[in-house]
Amino acid sequence: MALNDEFTEKAVNLAVRVGKVTYDELRKVADKLIADLTAGNYPGKNIVNPDKKPELKHGQQTLKQLSKHNDGLSTVELTDPNLRQLQREMKKHNVDFAAAKDGKGKYTLFFKGKDVDSVTHALKSYTQKMVKRDKTNDKPSIKKDLAEAKEAAKVINIKLDKVKDRSRGARAI
Numbered sequence: 001m002a003l004n005d006e007f008t009e010k011a012v013n014l015a016v017r018v019g020k021v022t023y024d025e026l027r028k029v030a031d032k033l034i035a036d037l038t039a040g041n042y043p044g045k046n047i048v049n050p051d052k053k054p055e056l057k058h059g060q061q062t063l064k065q066l067s068k069h070n071d072g073l074s075t076v077e078l079t080d081p082n083l084r085q086l087q088r089e090m091k092k093h094n095v096d097f098a099a100a101k102d103g104k105g106k107y108t109l110f111f112k113g114k115d116v117d118s119v120t121h122a123l124k125s126y127t128q129k130m131v132k133r134d135k136t137n138d139k140p141s142i143k144k145d146l147a148e149a150k151e152a153a154k155v156i157n158i159k160l161d162k163v164k165d166r167s168r169g170a171r172a173i
Helices: 002-039 063-067 083-092 113-136 142-159
Strands: 073-079 097-103 106-112
Touching: 063 097, 063 106, 073 113, 083 097, 083 113, 106 113
Parallel strands: none
Antiparallel strands: 073 106, 097 106
């Protein structure tokens, strides 16, 4: 029985020491929290570095990310743009923008109000490239060539009569 009492006593002493350490740690955390709250560092704020601002994204982004810049937003409506080429031009001119699809082929381009001159210049170079590209692409479209080929195939099929040749595997009844 003495051995059992000895183990019980050691277990109780261990539990008391662990409880004391846990209590001391909780006390320190509570004191720190109270000090932060009285200093004005609320849980919603960045307690580690309250002056640090969140990093802002640049280039093409969502409208929500663009509105976090806290600059006035301006818009331009575009119909059927080549978004990849437009993105290249905007990136070249260091413009933060968001493109929102309004309808079939209609887009609204949102950008910061202070970037109006850069956007104007980017849109000018974009339209020049698109006009130049349209002039060089005077080739007929593949869809038109395909439609002409289908019509020619229909004419050839009408001319051919379907004749079953028994020597080529047609069944005799």
